[in-house]
Amino acid sequence: MEENIGTPPQALFDAMDEHIGERVANGVFLDGGGLYGTEDAVNFVVRNGEISRVDGPYAEVKEVVGGWSILQYDSLEEAVADQEKFAELHAKYWPEVTVITTMRQISTGPEESGD
Structure with missing residues (x-):
């Protein structure tokens, strides 16, 4: 999402609470949370075998990851449909x-590919 755009409206928080609560109740939502901005972020860049540290904030960054969640679905189609519902909440309330x-x-490792 865009960085430094202010706090989301309370209506979005309320809608997200309901949305996530439903997914917790039916076992789809496993974990998740919001992330702070890049003002305190620290990046370690590995390039050509050398490591450098770059501290935030990052003036050139316009969009950052604002949050994350881990959800489990029975099918890809179900996951895609639910992701669209999540996007619709933001379109409606913000x-x-x-x-x-x-x-x-x-990816959980090599056992997925049968190795």
């Missing part, structure tokens, strides 16, 4: 902000 939601699978 339409003036740009939010990008990204869904990715978690």
